[in-house]
Amino acid sequence: MQPQTAEFSEQLTTAAAPFGKAGVAAVYCVHGTFSGNDALGLLTELRRFLPGLSKSLRRLGKRTVDLVAGETGNYTPQYVETLQAGLSAGAARTIPVRLFNWSSQNNHIGRADGAVRLIDQLARLATGLADEAWQAKLPPRVVLWGHSHAGNVFSLLTNLLGSDDATRDEFFKTARSFYHPWIRNHVDMPVWPQVQQLLGNADHPLRKLKLDIVTFGTPIRYGWDTDGYANLLHFIHHRPCSSEAEYLAPQSIEMKRLLHAADGDYVQQLGIAGTNLMPNFLAWRTLQADWRLDRFLEKDVTRESIFKRLKHGTRVPDEGTTLLVDYNQIEPCLHNHLAGHAVYTRSKWLPFHCSQIAEQFYGKQ
Numbered sequence: 001m002q003p004q005t006a007e008f009s010e011q012l013t014t015a016a017a018p019f020g021k022a023g024v025a026a027v028y029c030v031h032g033t034f035s036g037n038d039a040l041g042l043l044t045e046l047r048r049f050l051p052g053l054s055k056s057l058r059r060l061g062k063r064t065v066d067l068v069a070g071e072t073g074n075y076t077p078q079y080v081e082t083l084q085a086g087l088s089a090g091a092a093r094t095i096p097v098r099l100f101n102w103s104s105q106n107n108h109i110g111r112a113d114g115a116v117r118l119i120d121q122l123a124r125l126a127t128g129l130a131d132e133a134w135q136a137k138l139p140p141r142v143v144l145w146g147h148s149h150a151g152n153v154f155s156l157l158t159n160l161l162g163s164d165d166a167t168r169d170e171f172f173k174t175a176r177s178f179y180h181p182w183i184r185n186h187v188d189m190p191v192w193p194q195v196q197q198l199l200g201n202a203d204h205p206l207r208k209l210k211l212d213i214v215t216f217g218t219p220i221r222y223g224w225d226t227d228g229y230a231n232l233l234h235f236i237h238h239r240p241c242s243s244e245a246e247y248l249a250p251q252s253i254e255m256k257r258l259l260h261a262a263d264g265d266y267v268q269q270l271g272i273a274g275t276n277l278m279p280n281f282l283a284w285r286t287l288q289a290d291w292r293l294d295r296f297l298e299k300d301v302t303r304e305s306i307f308k309r310l311k312h313g314t315r316v317p318d319e320g321t322t323l324l325v326d327y328n329q330i331e332p333c334l335h336n337h338l339a340g341h342a343v344y345t346r347s348k349w350l351p352f353h354c355s356q357i358a359e360q361f362y363g364k365q
Contacts, residue, residue, distance in 0.1 A: 003082050003347040011351040012086035018358035020091020023138035024212075026125060027087065027097040029075040030118070032148025032217075033271070036104025037062040041280045044103055044113070048188040062101055072335075073147065073342040075099060082347050086354065102153060106277045108293035109178055109286055111149060112171075115156035116195045118144075119206070123198055126205035134208070141210040141230065143357075147345055149271065151218025151234070156297075158213070158228025160199060161206075172196045174296045178289035212361050213320075214353075216344035219271030222297060224319040231361045232320030235353065237265040237327050237340050247324060248313035261330055261340030268341065272309055273298055321360055 002008060019027075037058035038044050047054035066076050077099065084097035100121060102114030122142065133140045144154050160168060172192065179189030187193055198204050210230040217236060224232060240246040241263060249269045250257075258266050276294070279286045316322045327343040330336075337343060344353075 003350070008348075008351065009086065009089075012082075012354060013089040015090075015351045015355035015358060016083075016087045017090035018362040019087050019143070019354070020093060020095060022362040023136060023141050023210075024087070024091075024095055024143055025129060025133055025140040027083065027095065027143040027145055028100045028118070028121070029080055029083070029097060030100045030102070030114075030144065030146040030150035030153065031075050031104060032073065032146070032150050033104050033106045035065055035069060035074040035147075037065070037101050038103040039105060041103060041105050041110065041283065041286065044105075044110075045280065045283050045286070058101070071342075071345050071347060073338050073345055075147065075345055079345065079347050083350055083354075086350065102150075104149075105279065106149065106271075106275075107279055107290050108276065108297055109175065109279060109290040111153050112156055112175055112293060113178070113189075114150075114153040115160060116192055118153060118157055119160060119195050119199070120191050122209060122211075123195075123204065123206040126209050129205070134205075139208060139210055141212055144211060144213045145216075146214070146218070147216045148218060148267065148341065149221075151213075151215030152221045154213050154215065154229075155222040155224050158211075158225045159222070160195075160228070161211075162225030162227030162229075165200060168196070168199060171296065174292045175289045177285040177292075181285070212357075214357055216353075217265045217268045217341050218317075219268050219275075220314055220317050221271075221273045224317075226319065233357060233360050234317055234320055234322040235344060235356075236268055236315055236322060236324055237261075237343055238315055238324040239264045239326050244313060247316055249315050251311045251313050253310070258339055259334050260332070261337050261343075263340075264326070265341050265343075266339040268315070269310065269313075272314070274309065323356060323360075 038061065043054045043057055065074060070076060071079060080097045080099055084095065087095040087097065100118055102117060103110045125142065129140055146154055160171065179192035180187050198206065212231040213229050215234045218234060239262065241250045244250065250263050253266060257263055279290050281287065315324065330343045
């Protein structure tokens with residue numbers, strides 16, 4: 001069904017109505033790896049010296065990604081407008097839907113920086129909510145709606161929100177070289193110590209927000225902290241193999257089947273722990289932070305080869321509810337479906353996604 005039709009709008013409005021009744025105050029759509037504004041990490045380093053120029057180039061870079069990729073594994077401004085229109089019509093009030101852009105680097109420090117900056121955004125939202133929102137019968141909720149490794153940004157976010165002070169301090173100490181130079185007593189990424197300070201404040205309005213997290217095609221990497229979220233749901237494009245249990249991915253990947261996404265989302269299967277890319281080799285502070293975070297975040301991960309890990313065929317995370325969905329209407333070419341990974345970000349699936357989220361999160365409201 002095409003988003004421009006009246007039938008689509010009616011279905012989306014109906015599916016999204018429970019969001020308003022449940023007290024949803026805002027939705028953040030967050031892209032995955034390589035769909036952001038600094039996939040190579042160059043502008044992250046430029047931000048230390050010329051933050052204004054870095055910000056301008058990031059905007060230009062994201063606009064270019066939106067123009068070239070469209071809805072292929074990417075959330076566009078048009079996607080956000082469509083979702084906001086449906087949510088607001090169903091609630092009879094405006095429910096803002098916002099794009100949150102992070103660097104999209106495929107490494108620990110990129111995702112950690114995304115988590116820290118998203119917490120900063122949520123803190124600003126919580127502080128700016130009107131008194132009526134806090135005095136309502138239902139507490140304000142925020143839906144985090146993330147594709148691919150955005151789900152792992154959310155995972156780190158829940159751990160930062162839910163962990164004790166000692167664990168959280170260890171995280172910031174581990175990544176210290178990223179935001180604090182070795183020699184000068186000057187922080188060039190001030191959002192990091194600011195977030196560390198606000199996380200230590202148990203009375204901050206951020207702590208009162210109910211976070212409902214939805215991931216789409218997120219590879220399994222980090223664990224989740226149940227104290228850091230209210231609801232957790234995973235969508236995974238999956239087609240059962242005759243030789244495996246119905247919830248397992250194939251143990252081997254055949255190129256012919258990958259070209260047609262015959263077994264579902266291959267990127268979700270491939271982007272598991274141990275598949276990071278090294279940060280910019282000229283950015284020594286970032287390299288050190290990423291190296292130390294690897295030992296901090298995945299110290300309990302068994303060091304197996306990627307081929308051995310793929311043989312586990314794991315699709316379903318340990319926490320949250322997972323919906324294994326056969327999206328049978330996908331584009332026929334690899335560059336359009338990205339090995340089964342791009343289906344989730346198509347606007348045509350919004351009524352289906354909203355109805356499933358509403359049923360899982362707000363069905364009892």
